[in-house]
Amino acid sequence: MLKGFKDFIMRGNVIDLAVAVVVGAAFTAVVNSIVENVFNPLIGALFQADDLKNALDIPVGDAEIKLGAVLGAVITFLIVAAVVYFVFVLPINTMKKHAEAKRKAGIVEEEAPVTEIDVLTEIRDLLARNSLKQ
Structure with missing residues (x-):
């Protein structure tokens, strides 16, 4: 039972997830600080309030x-979404497109790891050559 737990904890994706949570928490603190200390006062000034939290208050009883x-929460969300898209999603999608274009063109990087598709393609080609010889 302990060996199974150790194997689970030492798996790469668990470690990656732990790192992502820590980096995400730090990233959240930076974004919240930017929103609270830059955007909230600027928008609050537009509405003649000391910050965004006190702007646009509607008394109800x-x-x-x-x-x-x-x-302010919507602004925080939009900033986080923009940073995630432009820092993570867009570059990764661009790298995938370039890799796919190279693969389709038959260009393989020297240090590219051998994938299952490469092995299966090699097996197919060997079988095709052997069937032609017979």
């Missing part, structure tokens, strides 16, 4: 609806 706080 004894309570208040804080539209500025919701707007």
